[in-house]
Amino acid sequence: MDLPEGAMEEEHAVGTPVLRRLNTASVLRAVRECAPDPIRLAELVKLTGLTRPTVGQAVEDLVEAGWLQHHHPIAASRKGGRPAVRVSLRGRAAPVLGLDVGPHTVSAGIDDLAGRRLAAVRRSVDRNRASRLLTVVDGVIARALEEAGLEADEIAALVVATPGIVDAGSGRILLAPSVPGWTSVNLSDHLRDRFRCPVRVENDANLAALAVARERAGPGTLLAVQWGERLGAGVVIDGRLHRGTGAAGEIGFIRPSGRVPDTDDGRGPLERAIGAEAIAEQARRAAGAHPESALGGGPIDAAAVFAAAAAGDAVAERVVDDVARTFAHAIAPAVLVLAPDAVVIGGGVARAGSVLLTAITRHLADLTLTPPDVGISGLAEDTILTGALSLALDEVWHQLPA
Amino acid sequence: MDLPEGAMEEEHAVGTPVLRRLNTASVLRAVRECAPDPIRLAELVKLTGLTRPTVGQAVEDLVEAGWLQHHHPIAASRKGGRPAVRVSLRGRAAPVLGLDVGPHTVSAGIDDLAGRRLAAVRRSVDRNRASRLLTVVDGVIARALEEAGLEADEIAALVVATPGIVDAGSGRILLAPSVPGWTSVNLSDHLRDRFRCPVRVENDANLAALAVARERAGPGTLLAVQWGERLGAGVVIDGRLHRGTGAAGEIGFIRPSGRVPDTDDGRGPLERAIGAEAIAEQARRAAGAHPESALGGGPIDAAAVFAAAAAGDAVAERVVDDVARTFAHAIAPAVLVLAPDAVVIGGGVARAGSVLLTAITRHLADLTLTPPDVGISGLAEDTILTGALSLALDEVWHQLPA
DNA sequence: GCCGGTTTTGTAAGGACTTTAATAAACCCC
DNA sequence: GGGGTTTATTAAAGTCCTTACAAAACCGGC
Incomplete structure (x- = not known):
């Protein structure tokens, strides 16, 4: 074939x-x-x-x-x-495999040439040992192949989503603070040994951005943010992923203007300031100072804060507004330089919905000349996997003359 | 033809x-x-x-x-x-005309198809009245055509560089705080009446970026900053100008973290903080507080500050470092998102040379993951004009099948 | 001053496409 | 079963690139 x-x-x-x-x-x-x-x-x-x-x-x-x-x-x-x-x-002509090595799960998907999903496997994993992670990856791949009724030889392209910074040429993972030991695992070579097809390793936020961009279709510039515990982003310009020198979109390392807790877990300043956990912590402090707030009623996580804000709790609203302001100030310079058509937010924090969205929109309007649409990714949990599969399909189609 | x-x-x-x-x-x-x-x-x-x-x-x-x-x-x-x-x-087959409506000068250039410069005209102008500006533009064009021995009909493409934000489709100038009344002049239509060829109006910083990118050649991402009284930038990705929704590169409107003088002249916050005049003003205050500084010896402008810093004056060095820090913090988010191969600085402040450059490099290294090369544009005063001509030539070549 | 050597141009036959045009096939409805 | 309709098939014509061969123009040397 x-x-x-x-x-x-x-x-x-x-x-x-x-x-x-x-x-x-x-x-x-x-x-x-x-x-x-x-x-x-x-x-x-x-x-x-x-x-x-x-x-x-x-x-x-x-x-x-x-x-x-x-x-x-x-x-x-x-x-x-x-x-x-x-x-x-004939879908079977060139099925592609996508892999998402996520924060607490590893998932794999197989699409055929026509975009039909042939297999989808998800397995949760304790990510303390990188070497064990590799075993899980192999297992998930095997399961997906079985589900699709395919052999590894038949896969025509493979794209892996991973956190961290990836070298485009070699596929090596250069920096991945969230997975101890992950940089020393040569994921790319490991997979290239098993598959006789192009293997590409790519940052997860970048692939999520690609998925979001494909959903919107059409030309234009998109800044797609993945916002959960950690904070990343991808830039897609006219349908093509922008990589820059390789680390494009690492908004988690933007330094916000206020004071930032100084943890030593490899997270970037913005992540420490407004990551999901930081939002919860901020709310806890606020709730302590304001016992009248509805926030005091139970354990506080990010979702609780957004829920309280949506319900009209003033203290929670203030926290959300603070978070939104910090976020808007952090990305405003990038928005001014890129002038994206849209900023789309995905990941866990995106579930906050319009409370956060309108606050961000308001602040961004103040800070930029042509404020982009601010939206929330309509894609579900498998955004990253979708992006990986999408890129893998691109790879296959790219082999054809124009 | x-x-x-x-x-x-x-x-x-x-x-x-x-x-x-x-x-x-x-x-x-x-x-x-x-x-x-x-x-x-x-x-x-x-x-x-x-x-x-x-x-x-x-x-x-x-x-x-x-x-x-x-x-x-x-x-x-x-x-x-x-x-x-x-x-x-046969250069005469499709000569192109470039125009630069600059802060204090209007210049025009004509290149033939092979890139030979057939004419170059520069005329200084008092830019208080936009309508008069149009007359100067016409005059400069006429002179350039005469110099090249061409008629307007023979021009195959025309690109105009102007400050402000330009609508890509119509060519209308949407925002140009530095030229009162400029937005109400329909420059694009005015020129389209006189020329039977594609006419394109483009932001000056964008065109400068294009010129710098062409000089460097090869693929990659470039952030080219024009830094003088005002502050603008252009983004060139793999040789193509990035426009976004149209206002890409407007770094002058980034809001730096410190306090910013609140003038009402249409300049953006970053321009008010570290534009050439702001640098001088900062130095004047520092010189007042520190009479021992060499800066006290005469009238202070930006060039004097950089000269004193280069000569080792501690007060001037501190000012330069402040400016560099503000600049680095301002663009760091954009650098993180774009991951450009290089940041190139042009315009009047670029004459500061290595004093400013090393300071910016140092601060950026602290704020980004993959610090870009920071350099100074080697092009002379006609950077913008060169970019305009370059884009015009592109337009002509683009008419051919690939 | 003529004769090989060399580099390049010029011309004719052959092959590979697409296109145009005309013909045949298969199906529906009446 | 015939008219109408849509589609597939086939053959001839035209355009373009290619291969191969012949001619041209110039150099150097005897």
């Missing part, structure tokens, strides 16, 4: 045969855009602007190469006429 | 003729890379990987279309053999 040859990005030597490759790719792209639905050949003619014989030839080639499959056992279209030949992506 | 047809970005309909267009473009690109020097036909064969008849055909077409010109009156190469036909870009 080889990919079409001549996959180089922009080759200049041009003979007649490249025309065929070009048109074949064009047809494949058109089929792809109809996602998992089969498409009539005649429709491809309209979509691609090519003539029927050309499309016919291309489809024939693609079927032979395993990229497309026929759907001919079809009841015809209602309006008379010879029944159309229909084709669709 | 029409441009080759079918200039659309990524057209899919493919017949045999596109091959010719593709190859012709390939040849044209190869000629372009040899800049203003003529190139032998046989060399084009090697560079493009095409065969000789193909190259011959393409060159013939390009000469006929006016893009290339022959150089046949040539003494042969020293090593025997039939004398080679040589061709070069």
Whole structure:
């Protein structure tokens, strides 16, 4: 099941045969855009602007190469006429595997070429020993492959989401304070040994950003924040992930203007100031000083603070506003420089909902020239995994001529 | 002198003729890379990987279309053999005009297709009345055209650099606090009436960034700061200008953590804190408190402060360090999010040289994970103009198939 | 001053595409 | 079962690149 040859990005030597490759790719792209639905050949003619014989030839080639499959056992279209030949992506041609090594869970997913989810596995894990983590990763992968009925050889691309900073070239993890020993594990090589396909390791917040950007579709600049215990972000510009020198989006290390608790756990200043735990701590102090607050009624975590604020508790509202102000001031310079269309917040804190959102919006409007839309990610817990799979699919599609 | 047809970005309909267009473009690109020097036909064969008849055909077409010109009156190469036909870009085919409406000067430049400077005009101006500014602009353009011996009709693309925020679509200036009345002048339409070519209005700092990026060449992320009375920046990613929603790079409006003088002249907080005038003012206060400083010896402006600091004056050094710290703290969040390869400083303050540079580098190293190279723009006063011309040339080249 | 050597240009036949156009197939409805 | 409709199939024509060969122009030397 080889990919079409001549996959180089922009080759200049041009003979007649490249025309065929070009048109074949064009047809494949058109089929792809109809996602998992089969498409009539005649429709491809309209979509691609090519003539029927050309499309016919291309489809024939693609079927032979395993990229497309026929759907001919079809009841015809209602309006008379010879029944159309229909084709669709043969998902099995290039399934991709995504992996998310999260704070307390490891999850894996397998998508086929058409974006259908073939497998999804999630396993919680105590992340104290990095070496044991690797075992869990292997287990999750094995389970996912089993669930999808695939062998490792059949996977066409693999993307792993991990916290920390990743070197784009080698795939090595350069910095991962939240997982002791994780930097000394060569995850990339470990996986490359088991899979005969491109393996890419990428920061989790970056992949979450990619997922959010794909959901919004269209061009534009997006700053997608993952906000929980820790704080990260990803930048997506016109659908492409911005990596910079590799550490792009590390907003957790922004130094806010106020005083910041000086823990020594590898977290960045902003995380220590407004991470989920810091929000709870701030609320505890406020509740102590103001016994009249509804916050005093039980154990306090971030969710409780947002709930109380939503219910109108003044003390909680003040805490939320403080958090929002700190956040807005922290990212305002980046917003001014990037001028993103939107800032989307995901992760645990995103569950706060509109209480936090409106406060951030208000403060940002004060600090920026063209305030971006501030929103909350509509994606569920598997945002990161979705992003990883999305990037893996990109990798596969990228092998085709433009 | 029409441009080759079918200039659309990524057209899919493919017949045999596109091959010719593709190859012709390939040849044209190869000629372009040899800049203003003529190139032998046989060399084009090697560079493009095409065969000789193909190259011959393409060159013939390009000469006929006016893009290339022959150089046949040539003494042969020293090593025997039939004398080679040589061709070069016909610069006159598509000259472009760049305009820089600067703080105290208006300048215009004309480059030909090969990047040769055909004209350069600079005129200082009192910018109190925007309507009069327009007259100066017209005058400078007329002078430049005269100098190059061209008519307005012959200009193939025009790019104007202006302070303020520009709407990409309409070319209207949305916000320009430094030029009273400038937003009510429809510069874009005014020029579109006079020129039969694409007219683009762009923020000056953005164009400066483009110029700096072109000088560095290669891929990567660049944050280029223009630092004088005012403070702006541009972001260039892999050679392409990042615009965001349109106001990208407006670092002058970052709010630094300290107290900021509250003038009402439309300048942003960071400009009021560390613009050239603010630096001087800070030094004046310091000199008043410390009569022993060498700064007391004369009128103080920013240049004097940097000179004194370079000479070892402790008071001046402290001022410079303060300025550098404020700057570093202001852009650190943006640097963390973007992870640029380099931060390059241009504009008047850039003349401060290494005194300021090392201080900024030191502070940034403290505040970021992967500190960028901090450098000073090697380009002279016409950085912005160079960027405008560069973008205009892009516009022309962009009309060709890839 | 003529003759190989060398480099390049020019021209003709061959092959690979896409396109146009015309023909055949398959189905619905009446 | 025939008309209408939609689609697939096939053949001829045109365009372009390529391969291969021949011609041109210049150098150096005898």
